[in-house]
Amino acid sequence: MKSQKTRSAINTYLKETGGWVASQLEACTRCGICAEACHFYQALSNPEYAPIWKLEPLRRVYEQRFTVAGKLKLALGLEKKLTDSDLEHWSKIVYEACTVCNKCAHVCPMGIQLGPLIHEVRAGMAAAGVVPADLAEATEKQKTIGSPLGLSDEMWRERIDWITDEWEVEIPVDKAGAESLLVFTSIEIMKFPDNLAAVARILNRAGENWTVSSTGREVVNFGYFEADEELTRLFLYRVFKAAEELGVRKIIISECGHAYEAFRWEAPNMMKVPKGVEIVHISEYIHHLWKTGRIKLKEGAFDGETITFHDSCKIQRRGGIIKQPRELLGVLAPKSFREMTPNREQSMCCGGGGGVISIKEADSNRYAVFEMKLEQLREVQAGAVCMVCSNCRLQFVDSLAHFNFPVKVHGLAELVSRALV
């Protein structure tokens, strides 16, 4: 007997399986090369962390329903139907040992989009309610309170006022007639307020007509981490609704990778999005402001100790914002900027993305992965590292402290704001 849980997961897999999913599942040759790309497999040597193995629940459901081979395997007892314990087992693998960074797709000889397919596996888990407790709790907080960190409306207001005072920077709230809406993360407002102040300072200096919104105030999407489609849509909708009410032409996503992915690439395929509203990531927008002469930067402001750049999977490998931060760093630290290896599309994920950092049980996994990042930092003798994603930044700050490794961590906006002339 199938339980309700398993049935929900199976129904989700069947619903999600169109030609796009099926053709890619069919293309796999079981070569196992994807394991080469997975930082979790590399760091922990658990064969179950091979990206293709993470697709097993989806593959089994697809094959058993839609293919002759799958039905044969079932009839001959070579394979079993999906069960509750399978879901529990793979839930740990897909949520705690995968950041959906999609590096595996870049090494797969067939080019299978393993990241997005693992997202589909997560969708089944979310439908079945088999999600790590910490992640589910944060998602629930975002649903009910409006922020995964439990930041209420009043606290949010107080925090904005505090940043305004502390950094002496103007942050327009709910400004009617604004051109752009800046949406940021609870992580930034709570843990990296300097970054938020920096973004505000840059936008003000550029003469941007911008605002933040008290209703569309959270850019992070824990529904998207979980792969719960309905919640993903709800959290996107809150921001889109605010954008429509304010009548803005542009939504600026602050330093958050998954949010950029959800707004820029996923939202148009999931829901009705406001017409004529452009989605930009803050790092590409800062680059645009600099390129068009709206802000000026002091050349070599950060020359001195070696500074390197960490590529975030959703913003660089999946977002294409690769040249822009490098051009900016080329101005800020032309002599001291050094690339880690590998970098750009081939870069290794920090280990905290995709919701992993919010799951306490996954701590040992992400620390193990981070040791590989430490090696890369060591190779370039980095004194500082810069990035454009607060989730990465949180992982860096936490893990560097964990390993007691003396490297400074900066958001790109923060560096740019300090170099404004």
Added chain:
Amino acid sequence: MNWTEIMNFSRGLLLHVSMIIFVAGMSYRLVRVLLLGWQRDRATNKGSKLKGVIVNYLKGLLVLPFIPWVRRTFRHNELTFIAGGLFHLSLFVVLAFGTAHIMVWKSLWGFGWKSLPTPVLAFFSSVGIISMIVLLINRLTHPVLKLLTRLPVWINWLVVFLPMITGFIMARHLWFRYEVIFSLHLISVSLLLIWIPLGRISHFLFYFFSKTIHGAQAGKRAVTP
């Protein structure tokens, strides 16, 4: 039944039936996947999808199988990648330019082309067989492959290896009488053709889906695939 009769059966009825099963089976697989439906991607492009697709195919066919290091990821398993690349290259060369194979193509399509010199073919068929053995050893020993490899994957290996080894022996005139080895070669080819629609050797078809999807995804997002 003597060997001459077996030979006539295997190059006649058996081969033809296997070809029909192969074509029908693969057509079914293709149609089944196509009919599952395709959603239009509504996100606006940042870069050119077409460029991404072209770069992805060129890289995937010409560069990565032979120089995997450009990926800067392969620290432990370059051999699998290279053995895989060499296996496919050898297979293509021998199938397309082997003297006897050209005669098969000619009988199927009505035209043929010049074959490669025998030593070159001998070289490539040896490389193909060695690559297959390397891939087998890897599959037997690598922890991830041990986990991924179930019965159908072992069958894949076997049904590909048998035509290769029998073809090699036949072309070199080793050990067996012509009728015997020719029959064994054609029986193993038939086995392969019947098995392909059931197993993952069918990836030669779905390769074009996943490879195009990856190129388009990368191109759309303005990254190098």
